[in-house]
Amino acid sequence: MRKILIVGAGQSGLQLALGLQSSGYEVTLMSNRTADEIRSGRVMSTQCMFDTALQHERDLQLNFWESQAPRIEGLGVSVAAPDSSRAIDWVGKLDGFAQSVDQRVKMAGWMETFAQRGGQLVIHGAAVSDLDYFSRTYDLVMVSAGKGELVSMFGRDASRSPFDAPQRALAVAYVHGMGPRPEHPEFDAVRCNLVPGVGELFVMPTLTTSGRADILFWEGIPGGPLDAFQGIKDPSEHLAKTLELMEQFTPWEYARATKVELTDANGTLAGRYAPTVRKPIGRLPGGGLVLGVADVVVANDPITGQGSNSASKCADAYLRSIIEHGDRPFDADWMQSTFDRYWDTAQHVVKWTNAMLGVPPEHVLNLIGAAGQLQPVADRFANGFDNPADFDNFFFDPEKTNAYLAQVSGAASAA
Template sequence: MKKRICIVGSGIAGLQLAYALKEDFEVTVIHHRSPDEIRDGRIMSTQVHFGSTRAREKRYQMPKAKVENLLESIHITIGTKKLFVGMLKEPALSVDQRLYYTDCMNDLEKQGVAFHRKRVEKENMKTLIEQYDLVIDCTGKSGPLLPFPLEKDLSPFHLPERKCIVGYFTGIKPNQPLGVNVNVLPGQGEMFEIPAVTEQGPVTILFVTAVPDKQLDVFKGITDEQLFTEQMKVITQNFFPDIYNRINEEQFALCDNKAFLQMAITPVIRRPYVTYHDKLVLGCGDSVFLNDPISGQGCNLSSYCAEQLADTLIEFKHSTWDSQLGERYWNRTKTFVKQVTEWTNAMTQPLPEHIVQMLMEGVQNQEIADGVAGWFADPSTAHQDFFQTTKSNS
């Protein structure tokens, strides 16, 4: 008899786990919104699927996004000075989560994965745990459902370092070569320009990460789509002229009336396993590994950890599932979680002098420029450049 696994949450971690585990286990996904409600609802954030994540999606035969033009590059701008364009080794893509998640949910249901629609509260966890051999908390930013232990060394912040303002827009001419445009405004925050695909067609995501109470933090209290659009146009004109010069004012608009979002998160990393009422409970994705969005690694970290967790469960599917299994899973993910988190946390602070020097060298050296682009596709290289270089120079 197959072991029964309950996944709470239907974001990138929960959905990839369902695909990865469905042949070896009896999988149930619990979520509180129907596919139609997700598809017709508000955007949830932004996601860029870099090469490694796309390879995992291919491994698990997840739905392939219908994207004509993939992202090939990372454009780097400091202040108003465009430095360089670094090329990615493998193309990336960005898809509206409302579209991608519902496609995955409908596909999984056709393949026999059970979906139960209900909201799980912390006080219901004991009953839920008794019904399954294992419960995995994939509740994302709204989680966790249980007190997974805090990793203090990786969780230095007590308040959000950035306010995140996101809009999906039409009417912006894409950068060439097509890619993510990273604009750093020292002391104020960042603007990420991301070509993406939605149900309505191609859009440009404008994603502002504003230092609280500084010049980019000007969206407080805005809930109207027209006011949001006007304010976004104002800050591009004032701070990001390259983007503003590519805006067609007659066509510049949100792609739908729910295509904007504001949020602020406090990054926190937790040990992804806990024993609750004598049974192992695991966590995966943002519920336990919540990083600041500034490095764009939410999707990729969740995907990586979901793969490591799935491989661990399949390897030990005939063993007793206790804290030793949780420790194996944590040991398999810990190094990468640490690399992503330390790099991401460093990105929220003034850039180290040697990194500024590297960016300046990238203007004349395409190999360095491509290496910087590689930070976002493989954050272990960013961690090496930020920290190992510092140690070797000290």
């Protein structure tokens, strides 16, 4: 039986550990926190998982919260006008529903499942020196802990990393008491509110430790008016600042947030990081090799909501690559080809996310505007969040965008 060590117990590490475990591998999982510490700790993310990523969980029978989490059936875009009204407002319908489960709920539950099924769970923060030792006792060591000392083993890939500084200041609040969006009270949607030159507000339904909730997530251009959360330690002050900015920049969202309260004292988060693609192989002082997973090797800004989706897709690609490899050694060539398999999908996420961090060109503004009049455009844009590769067909190139809009307009006129 092949022995595999996974360091890091997030979406990718746990999904991979449970998948390998169910395929008969002897898996050790290292986490710097227990399941109880995760469940009672601070919120970690603003995850919203779309159909493809959710299917990877279903395939492994890990979709434990599917019946409890809100079913997100649409994705809407609003663009603020200079007078804080809405210049653009529409919602696209998803082909398959999306869902968000607070990672405190999911990671704690998955970690307990892994241990109950006989997995070796080690609660310990790992250093490079630890991995040097473990690389001699395991057939394969993978690092899926996206922060801290271990990430420094993986060199930055400058050719794939156009940014060397954070492009947004991030601020998250999990709340109860959010009213429905009046434009579509009969179904849930993620709402993306774009404030040109200032930043973005995302509102997404979620399942948290205390049940149904909503995530309020500001992405502010550094140095701008939304970059206002540094130094705020008190959760109630964080929420008050969130709402103050909503009232100023997105009053249509503030109107349904006047009665919100934090889900819990750990329901806020703020920070920033530079989007980075890293080389997938880490070389240890003793000569051993480790393979980077998910955020360790491809860390995108959350503006396109791809973090947990990419983590799930990475775990799926790595799982299949490991199983197909049989008893052969997990050498550098295999590690590179395994990462390349994931990069086939990840490259589209990186391209799209980095584009969304910039000032949108005229043809993209035309596309977003047209979605307000042409429902097929809104629907296709929404479903791009599930399959970002499709954006290559109608988003980046002005000629492709114009041809697509002409085609849809013609079909609408003929109908």
